[in-house]
Amino acid sequence: MKTTVSILLMILMTNEGVAQVLNRFNDQKTVDAFFRYTSARKRPLILAHRGGPGPTDTENSITTFDKTAKALPDAIIEMDVRMTRDSGFVLLHDATLDRESNATGPLAEQTLADLRKIKLKTLAGELTNQSMPTFTDILNWNKNRYMLALDVKPGTDPLRVMKEVKKHQAEHSVFVICYSVAEAQRVRDQYPTLWLAIGVNSMADLDRLENNPLASSHLIALTPQKLQPVAYYERLHKLGILCSVGTYGSGQLDEKPMTEAAAGYRDVFRQGAIS
Helix, strand or coil: CCHHHHHHHHHHCCCCCCCCCCCCCCCHHHHHHHHCCCCCCCCCCCEEHHHCCCCCCECCCHHHHHHHHHHCCCCEEEEEEEECCCCCEEECCCCECCCCECCCCEHHHCCHHHHCCCEEEECCCCEEEEECCEHHHHHHHHCCCCCEEEEECCCCCHHHHHHHHHHCCCHHHEEEECCCHHHHHHHHHHCCCCCEEEECCCHHHHHHHHCCHHHHCCEEEEECCCCCCHHHHHHHHHCCCEEEECCCCCCCHHHCCHHHHHHHHHHHHHHCCCC
């Protein structure tokens, strides 16, 4: 989510600029109400990809999360969780350190202590004084104030990540993005009421999902960036499944001037992709 996008999104929120209270998401009822599908929803849920950085911001950092949360208190903050060589958890999108920090090589070969010494770069590639946050740092920062979307990267076990979540009594302020139906089922078996997100990239995927027990509750569909036919979203909504579509990336709405992008955001919402 670019800085320009924040201008539009702040108009959509009713309580912009007001920080959320501690332990806002502290029980199942609250998180279920937050995600429950309803055709009467007036505003979209906003997910800030990698925390919502602009060109001068760092990805997956507390500094950026703070900035986004202050501008959009109801935003969902998405982050990328990876495991270190000594089984710690940190935030980084790429498997290697090169693009996002002043270090190089695979993150998985580094210890937690090693990674605490490096500094993050902005999206534009400028070095900052910001350190890479551990996942524990994030949970301590959040204190159940904001909903966190955990993109648990391949090679990192989501069940081990959830053990850290449980230690901080934060099960109701996160949902987990899974890379396969099998992985989602594995997590669901251990955490029956945890909200999960999986990719539903085609009608064939949707056909399979409709006959899967996962579709019965607590599920979010990550749908293609290209808008699909209305019938596609209607089928998901009949199952009570929220739909999400990304607007980030080269050539996408987030990269366009607001004068061009505003109508596109409205079209996405009307068609049902983020409702």
